[in-house]
Amino acid sequence: MPLIEFSDCGLYCRAGDFYIDPWRPVERAVITHAHSDHAHWGSKSYLCHNDTKPLLRLRLGPGNYQSTGWNQTVYMNGVRVSLHPAGHIIGSSQIRVEHNGEVWVISGDYKLENDGLSGQFEPVKCQHFISECTFGLPIYHWKKQEDIFSNILQWVLRNKEAGKSSILFAYSLGKAQRLLPALSAVTDRILVHGAVYNVHMALVNAGIKLPEVHRVSADTPKEWLKNSVVIAPSSAEGSSWLKKFGPLSIGICSGWMQVRGNMRRRNADAGFALSDHADWEGLITAIKATQAEQVYVTHGFTAAFGRYLNEVGINAKEVRTEFGNDEEDAHPSLPEGEE
Known part of the structure; x- marks a missing residue:
């Protein structure tokens, strides 16, 4: 045995x-x-x-x-x-x-x-x-993280110049935390979806140091929402929640973005192969x-x-297992995972 x-x-x-x-x-x-x-x-x-x-x-x-x-x-x-x-x-x-x-x-x-x-x-x-x-x-061959982050920051700055909010779809546990230090270089206020915020606070309360974020809620000042930088899970895609940010550009952070056709199928403005x-x-x-x-x-x-x-x-x-249903493991042509 x-x-x-x-x-x-x-x-x-x-x-x-x-x-x-x-x-x-x-x-x-x-x-x-x-x-x-x-x-x-x-x-x-x-x-x-x-x-x-x-x-x-x-x-x-x-x-x-x-x-x-x-x-x-x-x-x-x-x-x-x-x-x-x-x-x-x-x-x-x-x-x-x-x-x-x-x-x-x-x-x-x-x-x-x-x-x-x-x-x-x-x-x-x-x-x-x-x-x-x-x-x-x-x-599937990844670029270095620093090069991907550089591309993301350039995209955010272009959106700011165009008067658009930058919405980054990223898994609430994993990529959302990786993005924070990089985004802090181009904005002093990072807004996040509730799912991202809950994970963030669990980690911060456990003593893990992460840059500050602000949860988007009914009390969020309207002036914060325009021309903003936002991290959200893919469940927010196509939802009414996005409308509050005014003109916006959507970027998806996922290894599946290595294949450009996946970005088009998701109706995204940018895809970053961050896995x-x-x-x-x-x-x-x-x-x-x-x-x-x-x-x-x-x-x-x-x-x-x-x-x-x-x-x-x-x-x-x-070996067949029941692993592989988190947000990134799910191929973009299949139903999304949680959140």
């Missing part, structure tokens, strides 16, 4: 009697990060990274939450468990599981570029590595660094990516 099983409830460690990112309620859950496709309500106890704990409380409500730092060992029924930086979003972790000399690493979602908030991805050597491949095609996931080269680099004997690929272009890995001598298998 392998140390990690692919069960109907999620990734299960029978020896330790716990699940990793279960999609149904279980007794004990170990959580890689707080996105809704990896953190589900109803389990009796949760173990996560310290920075993920306030986000789980926000999204799942009251519960039995235990947390730990990166590279710290926790024993669960004799099984050694440790969390390591995944670089995906704040608090995101890879889960290393070891028992009787067998080592598995469950990566959750990850990216290799250090965004300054989420921690630097840490390759963890193992025999078995479970990897996402959300952007597992060669066409919280690894691109094609990042996935391959991360997998090779683990030196894993067996790789399992899940949620994304699993068939194409798995086939490539096998062609280059890396043993890979496709």
Whole structure:
């Protein structure tokens, strides 16, 4: 029996009697990060990274939450468990599981570029590595974050000159926080949708330092709304909520914007390929660094990516899971995720 099983409830460690990112309620859950496709309500106890704990409380409500730092060992029924930086979003972790000399690493979602908030991805050597491949095609090759931010800021300044508000659609947990330091360079007032504000305050109240934001509400001064800079989730797209900002330009921050046709289908004025996931080269680099004997690929272009890995001598298998329903994981031609 392998140390990690692919069960109907999620990734299960029978020896330790716990699940990793279960999609149904279980007794004990170990959580890689707080996105809704990896953190589900109803389990009796949760173990996560310290920075993920306030986000789980926000999204799942009251519960039995235990947390730990990166590279710290926790024993669960004799099984050694440790969390390591995944670089995906704040608090995101890879889960290393070891028992009787067998080592598995469950990566959750990850990216290799250090965004300054989420921690630097840490390759963890193992025999078995479970990897996402959300952007597992060669066409997905990200520019450096600083270059993408430069393009976003130029777009905002052009909008200001034209008397337009700049509306940036970005996932409320992840890209919204990444955008704040950059946008602070071109505006002294960043307005945000309520969904973004709730995540922001959960993080700030937990001691994470982020630039100030202002929630858009009925009390927001009208003069603030014109020619403004706004971060909102994609659920605001096409809503009456946008009308209050006057003339506006819409920019979408998503890895799917690497394909220009997706921007046209979303009726956006600009698309910025800013992703919280690894691109094609990042996935391959991360997998090779683990030196894993067996790789399992899940949620994304699993068939194409798995086939490539096998062609280059890396043993890979496709695994079906219920991961992959957060806002960016959902392909733009499919229904949007939460918020």
